[in-house]
Amino acid sequence: MSVRFVEIDWAGRRVRIEYAFIAADRPAAPLIVFLHEGLGSLAMWKDFPQRLCAAAGCRGLVYSRPGYGRSTPRAAEEAWDLNFMHRQAHEVLPALLTALAIDPTRERLWLFGHSDGGSIALLYAARFPDAPAGAVVLAPHIMVEDLSIESIAKARTAYLESDLRERLAKYHDDPDSAFWGWNDIWLHPPFRDWSIEAELEAIRCPLLAVQGLDDEYGTLEQIRGIARRVPGTELLELPQCRHSPHRDQPERLIAAVTDFILRHS
Numbered sequence: 001m002s003v004r005f006v007e008i009d010w011a012g013r014r015v016r017i018e019y020a021f022i023a024a025d026r027p028a029a030p031l032i033v034f035l036h037e038g039l040g041s042l043a044m045w046k047d048f049p050q051r052l053c054a055a056a057g058c059r060g061l062v063y064s065r066p067g068y069g070r071s072t073p074r075a076a077e078e079a080w081d082l083n084f085m086h087r088q089a090h091e092v093l094p095a096l097l098t099a100l101a102i103d104p105t106r107e108r109l110w111l112f113g114h115s116d117g118g119s120i121a122l123l124y125a126a127r128f129p130d131a132p133a134g135a136v137v138l139a140p141h142i143m144v145e146d147l148s149i150e151s152i153a154k155a156r157t158a159y160l161e162s163d164l165r166e167r168l169a170k171y172h173d174d175p176d177s178a179f180w181g182w183n184d185i186w187l188h189p190p191f192r193d194w195s196i197e198a199e200l201e202a203i204r205c206p207l208l209a210v211q212g213l214d215d216e217y218g219t220l221e222q223i224r225g226i227a228r229r230v231p232g233t234e235l236l237e238l239p240q241c242r243h244s245p246h247r248d249q250p251e252r253l254i255a256a257v258t259d260f261i262l263r264h265s
Helices: 048-056 084-099 116-127 146-161 164-168 175-186 189-193 198-202 221-229 250-264
Strands: 003-010 013-022 031-035 059-064 109-114 132-138 207-212 234-238
Touching (some): 031 116, 048 250, 116 198, 132 250, 146 164, 146 175, 164 175, 207 221, 221 234, 234 250
Parallel strands (some): 031 059, 132 207, 207 234
Antiparallel strands (some): 003 013
């Protein structure tokens, strides 16, 4: 997977985006766009995107959002707003697709999002209902729960008191940009009322929502809430699995996603 860079105009400046294509030599194959978690990046997916694309016969696009990985970090004074996931779905992802000459109306575009990336996938599918062929969301957030806040507060303590910063530095040019952008907004008191539940009703594409039974960042109400609002949503609730199904249960997840894509292609 060869990493490249492209620039987009966003938030009043030119922003560099780190990205990589998988199986670009199969132009007729469906394209899976991978959307990482709140502390994730292109590199943190490791080899999972390649494994999934190989199994499903798809191409892949993996990228780091602004503030993460090797993409442009947050400016020192920049803080994410309450609508930060909406802006990623409504502004950054469309701008990236345009910069890479990807037309969602012509491509068979699949979204694969984890955690915050899952929420971004849902928001994109709701805003552009005719664009994606389907979406797979792992441990997405549709509202803020006490469990989420408790675990994010624990992450703050770990970042200040353990080697978490050093571990994140392997995957981010500026780990402070990645961590504090995510942590500060989630622990900002007004964010407690954040919800995208009403917006989900605009989604028209096939949807697979996945969550581990031991998820430390959210309860099963997150994906069950999606199913109540998006008819036909398929749920996969995984035992012995925490917040990252692609790490804890990769084989079962790849099998389920491959079956889902093939049935809806």
